Amino acid sequence: MSNGFPKAEFRNTPAAVVVPFYLYAAAGFLVCTILLLLSAGSFTLHFFNPAVLAITHVMALGWGTMIILGASYQLLPVLTERSLWSFKLAQWSFVLAAVGIPLLVYGFYTFNMGWPAKWGGRLVLISVLLYLINIVKSSRTGKKINVHACFMATAAGWLFITAFFGLALVYNFTWPFLPKDILAYLPLHAHAGLLGWFLLLIFGVGSRLIPMFLISKHEDKKRLWIIFGLVNGGLLFFLFSFYLNDKYAVIVPAMMIGTALLLFAGYIYKVWKSRIRKKVDQPMRVSLLSVAMMLVPLCCLLIASAWWISSKHQAQMVLLYGFIILFGWLTSIILGMTFKTLPFIIWNNCYHDKAGVVKTPDPKELMSATLFKWMALCYLPGFVLFSAGILLEQLVLLKSGAGALIGAALLYNLNVIKVWLHKPVV
Amino acid sequence: MNVISNHTINATIALAALEEVLDPEIGLNVVDLGLIRQLDFDEPNKRIFVSMTLTTQFCPMGETLTGAVKRVLQRTFGDVEINVHLCFDPPWTPDRISEQGRSFLNQ
Numbered sequence: 239m240s241n242g243f244p245k246a247e248f249r250n251t252p253a254a255v256v257v258p259f260y261l262y263a264a265a266g267f268l269v270c271t272i273l274l275l276l277s278a279g280s281f282t283l284h285f286f287n288p289a290v291l292a293i294t295h296v297m298a299l300g301w302g303t304m305i306i307l308g309a310s311y312q313l314l315p316v317l318t319e320r321s322l323w324s325f326k327l328a329q330w331s332f333v334l335a336a337v338g339i340p341l342l343v344y345g346f347y348t349f350n351m352g353w354p355a356k357w358g359g360r361l362v363l364i365s366v367l368l369y370l371i372n373i374v375k376s377s378r379t380g381k382k383i384n385v386h387a388c389f390m391a392t393a394a395g396w397l398f399i400t401a402f403f404g405l406a407l408v409y410n411f412t413w414p415f416l417p418k419d420i421l422a423y424l425p426l427h428a429h430a431g432l433l434g435w436f437l438l439l440i441f442g443v444g445s446r447l448i449p450m451f452l453i454s455k456h457e458d459k460k461r462l463w464i465i466f467g468l469v470n471g472g473l474l475f476f477l478f479s480f481y482l483n484d485k486y487a488v489i490v491p492a493m494m495i496g497t498a499l500l501l502f503a504g505y506i507y508k509v510w511k512s513r514i515r516k517k518v519d520q521p522m523r524v525s526l527l528s529v530a531m532m533l534v535p536l537c538c539l540l541i542a543s544a545w546w547i548s549s550k551h552q553a554q555m556v557l558l559y560g561f562i563i564l565f566g567w568l569t570s571i572i573l574g575m576t577f578k579t580l581p582f583i584i585w586n587n588c589y590h591d592k593a594g595v596v597k598t599p600d601p602k603e604l605m606s607a608t609l610f611k612w613m614a615l616c617y618l619p620g621f622v623l624f625s626a627g628i629l630l631e632q633l634v635l636l637k638s639g640a641g642a643l644i645g646a647a648l649l650y651n652l653n654v655i656k657v658w659l660h661k662p663v664v
Numbered sequence: 665m666n667v668i669s670n671h672t673i674n675a676t677i678a679l680a681a682l683e684e685v686l687d688p689e690i691g692l693n694v695v696d697l698g699l700i701r702q703l704d705f706d707e708p709n710k711r712i713f714v715s716m717t718l719t720t721q722f723c724p725m726g727e728t729l730t731g732a733v734k735r736v737l738q739r740t741f742g743d744v745e746i747n748v749h750l751c752f753d754p755p756w757t758p759d760r761i762s763e764q765g766r767s768f769l770n771q
Contacts, residue, residue, distance in 0.1 A: 455759075601689070
């Protein structure tokens with residue numbers, strides 16, 4: 239019998255490669271929300287303090303990056319139209335990051351830039367290098383250029399630059415070699431990660447998956463290429479503006495990124511309007527919420543750059559800007575997309591040879607819709623309260639916000655574990 | 665339904681059976697989703713040729729769907745050889761979804 243696949247070499251990425259990333263990220267999210275509660279007071283101080291640095295890195299690496307690495311190993315074939323180049327390399331990237339991230343975070347939390355932070359940074363950098371090699375090798379199709387694969391490969395490149403520069407900053411504590419104060423370099427490191435890695439990757443993957451999930455006919459490759467150019471151009475201009483030493487030079491890259499965000503929001507709006515699937519499930523709604531949330535950090539950045547803002551309030555706006563990006567935009571898309579991908583990975587693992595023989599459960603039944611609903615009901619007020627706490631410097635708001643976010647993280651973990659432990663019922 | 669076949673009666677039986685095979689993400693069957701393109705029956709040699717597509721090439725559910733199509737046809741027609749061929753030219757578009765499929769998705 240024919241197996242039906244014209245390309246015999248094609249293989250799905252096994253669940254054993256992908257699922258550990260999801261589990262690690264879920265634990266990372268919980269750890270992060272607990273740290274938020276324990277260090278709530280740090281959010282009334284300047285953003286450059288040990289607790290905020292540690293929380294930022296758990297969020298960016300342990301939560302956001304880990305789950306995106308796992309999901310992209312699974313989704314890469316859909317985007318690049320070929321199998322993942324190496325499953326072994328993907329597993330090694332997990333092991334190295336899984337060991338490196340806690341070491342790095344411990345270094346930040348105790349503000350000890352000795353061996354834990356250095357080894358943590360080295361392991362994370364090697365893990366990112368393995369990811370980059372895997373993505374680039376898998377993206378080289380030899381066919382016409384695929385815009386989604388370009389987004390993904392370029393994002394992986396920016397992730398490597400971010401990790402490399404981050405490690406250089408850690409070394410700079412022991413052997414100062416950078417000409418300026420470390421605070422001057424933080425925006426470069428942070429934006430290479432937030433825009434180059436997270437934004438590009440989410441644009442590339444979202445522009446493919448959201449139309450697929452909504453069953454929309456809308457396609458606009460030209461707009462996607464413009465967005466690709468604007469984000470990369472904006473980021474390069476931002477790096478260049480660092481040498482201009484002019485506070486207002488940031489306006490040009492901010493406008494380029496802002497235009498890219500608006501174009502992407504417009505793209506998703508057209509996808510939404512032309513969708514055939516009218517009924518949209520809860521995870522998809524939460525993911526779409528993140529598209530609207532993309533524009534909020536931009537407003538914070540513009541306020542922070544305004545001439546009438548005092549340096550104290552400017553630092554507050556920067557803290558809020560980072561919080562909204564990591565806990566708002568990034569977290570909402572992950573909370574939604576986890577339950578659009580993980581149940582299908584587990585379902586496929588359990589039932590791929592049973593479909594058509596016996597009645598199998600619906601993949602959506604592997605997760606609990608009730609847990610998801612309560613998670614969303616904890617997450618939204620938690621996010622709003624904590625943001626208000628940063629803005630108003632109110633410890634009670636920060637602590638209650640962190641408490642609600644811990645609730646959201648616990649419910650998220652329970653739902654992830656429920657899906658993961660699902661056993662075939664037929 | 666837009667399915668080509670050399671045997672109308674068998675194709676009707678096959679398509680009715682294939683309505684059991686659901687796309688797990690969308691919840692719609694492969695027939696109304698427009699994934700089945702051609703069904704040819706070689707009765708003397710007891711063979712069925714199925715030409716089908718997927719909503720996207722390299723769909724992670726691809727092997728599951730083609731396997732399910734084979735198993736359902738095997739169960740319906742008994743001792744026959746089933747050959748499933750995946751065809752992506754032209755690629756699947758939402759225009760291939762049947763009217764019933766559209767009403768299901770509009771619910």
